[in-house]
Amino acid sequence: MTNSPLRGAIEALLFVATDPVSIDDLSTYLEVPKDEIEVELEAISASLKGDERGVELLKIAGGYRLYSKAQYEPYLRRFAEDSSSSKLSGAALETLAIVAYQQPISRSRVATIRGVNSDAVMRLLSVKGYIAPLGKERGPNSAQLFGTTRYFLEVMGLNSLENLPRLIEFAPPIEMAEALENTLRDEA
Amino acid sequence: MTNSPLRGAIEALLFVATDPVSIDDLSTYLEVPKDEIEVELEAISASLKGDERGVELLKIAGGYRLYSKAQYEPYLRRFAEDSSSSKLSGAALETLAIVAYQQPISRSRVATIRGVNSDAVMRLLSVKGYIAPLGKERGPNSAQLFGTTRYFLEVMGLNSLENLPRLIEFAPPIEMAEALENTLRDEA
Amino acid sequence: MSYTVKLDLYEGPIGVLLTLIQGADLDIYQLSITDLVNDFMAEIELRKRLDLEVATEFLLVAATLIEIKCRKLFPTTSLLDDGEELAFFEERDLLLARLLEAKTYRDVSSVFGTLIELGMARYRREVGFGIELAYLVPDPLSHNRADDLALAYERVMRATTPEVLSTHHVTPLPRMSVLEAREILLERLLATKDNSFEVVTSLASSKIEVVLYFLGLLELYKLGIIDAVQTELGSITIEVKGDLDQLTKATEE
Numbered sequence: 001m002t003n004s005p006l007r008g009a010i011e012a013l014l015f016v017a018t019d020p021v022s023i024d025d026l027s028t029y030l031e032v033p034k035d036e037i038e039v040e041l042e043a044i045s046a047s048l049k050g051d052e053r054g055v056e057l058l059k060i061a062g063g064y065r066l067y068s069k070a071q072y073e074p075y076l077r078r079f080a081e082d083s084s085s086s087k088l089s090g091a092a093l094e095t096l097a098i099v100a101y102q103q104p105i106s107r108s109r110v111a112t113i114r115g116v117n118s119d120a121v122m123r124l125l126s127v128k129g130y131i132a133p134l135g136k137e138r139g140p141n142s143a144q145l146f147g148t149t150r151y152f153l154e155v156m157g158l159n160s161l162e163n164l165p166r167l168i169e170f171a172p173p174i175e176m177a178e179a180l181e182n183t184l185r186d187e188a
Numbered sequence: 189m190t191n192s193p194l195r196g197a198i199e200a201l202l203f204v205a206t207d208p209v210s211i212d213d214l215s216t217y218l219e220v221p222k223d224e225i226e227v228e229l230e231a232i233s234a235s236l237k238g239d240e241r242g243v244e245l246l247k248i249a250g251g252y253r254l255y256s257k258a259q260y261e262p263y264l265r266r267f268a269e270d271s272s273s274s275k276l277s278g279a280a281l282e283t284l285a286i287v288a289y290q291q292p293i294s295r296s297r298v299a300t301i302r303g304v305n306s307d308a309v310m311r312l313l314s315v316k317g318y319i320a321p322l323g324k325e326r327g328p329n330s331a332q333l334f335g336t337t338r339y340f341l342e343v344m345g346l347n348s349l350e351n352l353p354r355l356i357e358f359a360p361p362i363e364m365a366e367a368l369e370n371t372l373r374d375e376a
Numbered sequence: 377m378s379y380t381v382k383l384d385l386y387e388g389p390i391g392v393l394l395t396l397i398q399g400a401d402l403d404i405y406q407l408s409i410t411d412l413v414n415d416f417m418a419e420i421e422l423r424k425r426l427d428l429e430v431a432t433e434f435l436l437v438a439a440t441l442i443e444i445k446c447r448k449l450f451p452t453t454s455l456l457d458d459g460e461e462l463a464f465f466e467e468r469d470l471l472l473a474r475l476l477e478a479k480t481y482r483d484v485s486s487v488f489g490t491l492i493e494l495g496m497a498r499y500r501r502e503v504g505f506g507i508e509l510a511y512l513v514p515d516p517l518s519h520n521r522a523d524d525l526a527l528a529y530e531r532v533m534r535a536t537t538p539e540v541l542s543t544h545h546v547t548p549l550p551r552m553s554v555l556e557a558r559e560i561l562l563e564r565l566l567a568t569k570d571n572s573f574e575v576v577t578s579l580a581s582s583k584i585e586v587v588l589y590f591l592g593l594l595e596l597y598k599l600g601i602i603d604a605v606q607t608e609l610g611s612i613t614i615e616v617k618g619d620l621d622q623l624t625k626a627t628e629e
Contacts, residue, residue, distance in 0.1 A: 005239040005240050005242075007240040007241075007242070008238075008239055008240050008241050008242035008257065008259075008260065009242060009260050009263050010242065011241060011242030011243060012242030012243060012256040012257060012260040012263070012264055012499075013242070013256075013260070013263060013264060014242075015242060015243050015254070015256050015499075015501055016256050016264050016499040016500075016501060016502075018502065018503045018506075029263055030263055050196075051193040051196055052193050052195040052196050053195075053196050053199060054195070054196040054197060054198065054199030054200030054201070054202075054203060055199060055200060055203050066203070067506075067508065068200040068201075068203050068204055068509070069196065069200055071196075072196065072197050072200040072201070073509075073512070075197050075200070075201060075217055075218055076200060076201060076204060076505070076509060076512060077512050078217045079201055079204070079205070079213075079217045080505060080509070080512035080513045080514070081512075081513075081514060082213075082217070087206065087207070087516055087519045087520065088504075088516040088517055088519075088520060089206040089502045089503065089504040090206075090502060090528070091502035091503070092502075092504070092516075093520060093524060093525065093528040094528045094529070094531065094532045096517075096525065096528075097525045097526070097528040097529035097532065098529060098532060100525060100529070101529050113532065113533070114532060120503060120506075121503070124503070124506070124510055127510045127511075128510060128513075128515075128516070128517070130517060152517070155515060155517045155518050156517065156520075156521075156522050156525070157522070158522060163522070164522060164525070164526065165522050165523050165525070165526035166526075167526060167529065167530065203501065204501075204504055204505050204506070204509060205504070206500070206501075206502065206504040244498075246498075253500065254500075254501065255498035255499065255500055256498060256499040256500075257498065258494050258497035258498045261497035261498075261499075264499055275493075276489065276492065278429055278482075278485070278489075279428070279429070281485035281486070281488050281489050281492075282481055282482050282485040284485065284488055285481045285482075285484050285485040285488050286481050288488075289481070289484075300474075301474065301477055301478055301481065302478060302481075303432075303474070303478060304432070315527075315530070315531065316531075317531075342495070343491075343492055343495040343496065344488070344491045344492060344495055345491060345494060345495050345498070346491075353484055353487045355480060355484060358480050358481075358483040358484040358487075359476070359480050360476055360479050360480065360483075364476075364479075365472070365476055367395075367398050368472055368475060368476070369472055370398065
């Protein structure tokens with residue numbers, strides 16, 4: 001990334017990242033030397049100091065992450081308690097769906113299915129009590145396996161996992177549509 | 189919220205929101221009159237304009253929401269949580285346009301306009317979340333009626349359906365209409 | 377994208393051909409619609425696949441050309457009575473309106489494509505309150521229905537496995553031959569003494585494999601390698617006849 005707004009790129013990247021991002025990673029993704037990244041990170045951090053800014057840049061777990069400032073928590077609480085704003089995000093819902101239908105399942109398998117690192121979302125779902133570790137995979141490099149909790153069933157109003165909507169009801173028309181879509185798609 | 193940094197609070201709130209937030213809601217959560225909110229929103233929007241910023245504030249689906257700027261997409265792709273970004277075919281886009289402008293509209297009416305059965309494409313658009321059933325037509329043989337979703341507005345970057353491109357500007361030129369008419373007319 | 381016409385009379389995009397005919401720059405009497413259609417069919421044969429958009433355009437143009445030619449060759453309106461003529465004009469106006477409407481939506485849809493592309497390039501923060509503020513949110517899941525979960529699952533699975541789904545309109549080739557099925561079957565029959573007819577389905581992982589194993593079983597029966605015995609209204613049992621050497625020889629033939 002030469003002659004282009006590096007600071008903007010870093011901000012954009014930190015904005016969408018779900019986990020702390022290390023300087024090494026930033027350097028790799030943006031193809032810019034680490035020292036340049038560091039300079040920009042400091043500039044961003046400084047620009048966030050003012051009272052008129054609502055987020056701050058924190059160095060956490062070996063990486064950088066944007067957080068909303070703690071001083072605004074009372075307002076965020078009110079916002080959070082409002083039913084319309086406290087839905088699960090699309091990412092969280094997707095991840096929960098994968099765990100629900102494919103349990104027991106490891107973090108890395110979820111990431112493979114979603115195509116993005118899903119550790120932060122998995123942690124969030126754990127904190128909320130929707131999913132929990134079930135035990136380890138067999139074998140030498142055993143990964144922790146996750147499944148949904150009894151609390152998850154309660155919140156969803158389900159008697160058991162067998163009452164999850166049957167996927168077959170959604171699947172066939174979609175495959176058909178997809179197949180047709182591909183047929184219709186111009187590959188020229 | 190008196191004597192406190194309103195702008196920071198708004199930024200913090202928009203930062204954690206997973207849906208566009210309306211001025212009404214901001215006014216309620218922050219206990220500040222709407223006009224003050226509006227002033228701050230404009231100030232935030234203006235401060236994000238520079239090239240060194242990676243985020244922008246857009247008025248979408250009746251509310252405000254922060255997005256990473258489109259220009260940084262190449263760097264963000266691997267972080268992005270959106271897994272449903274495959275391109276729509278020409279047929280799908282055409283169908284989507286018809287639903288957008290003619291909603292509420294039934295499947296058969298779409299087919300009449302396009303001149304081909306469009307059920308599979310309609311299903312695909314439903315699954316992608318761009319359109320949704322709105323309810324049934326009145327009358328005995330009531331057909332399901334479809335319309336566009338809030339997600340559609342979000343993806344299109346529109347504040348409301350009124351911001352759709354004006355259809356009249358896309359109507360074929362009068363010469364073409366005349367030429368077609370002449371072609372169809374019996375010239376004997 | 378558009379189909380290119382290659383005739384003696386005219387060479388170029390088919391849409392332009394229509395414009396030329398309409399503008400009387402080309403003589404419709406000189407144009408052989410049969411040649412036009414034959415060439416198009418040959419082109420499709422060559423491409424091995426039908427692009428629906430190209431085909432639609434071709435059909436529309438070809439149909440319009442046929443209509444123009446028919447009207448030139450058989451002037452008929454004078455034979456219509458007033459009522460029929462009126463009905464004819466009405467039908468024509470409806471067709472005209474529909475063609476123009478469809479064209480309008482097709483043109484505006486290109487703007488949709490651009491907007492969606494831009495929208496997809498802008499990313500939202502999907503973490504929401506995130507882990508550090510998760511305690512603030514009472515119970516986000518309670519606002520979702522079980523169906524939302526199923527839809528989300530379906531969405532993500534489809535997004536990550538497009539290649540698999542795209543081949544659904546093609547009949548998949550069986551991964552093994554009847555011969556292979558026969559050998560697997562024989563191996564299995566020799567390995568276990570007591571064999572029920574269900575072996576045909578128990579070995580198979582798809583419908584097509586059930587058919588293959590069944591055909592394999594029939595061949596083994598035909599070759600005299602196995603026998604099928606059914607007790608009255610009971611299950612069918614498969615018995616292997618002869619010794620192993622013979623059998624291997626038989627299957628190698």
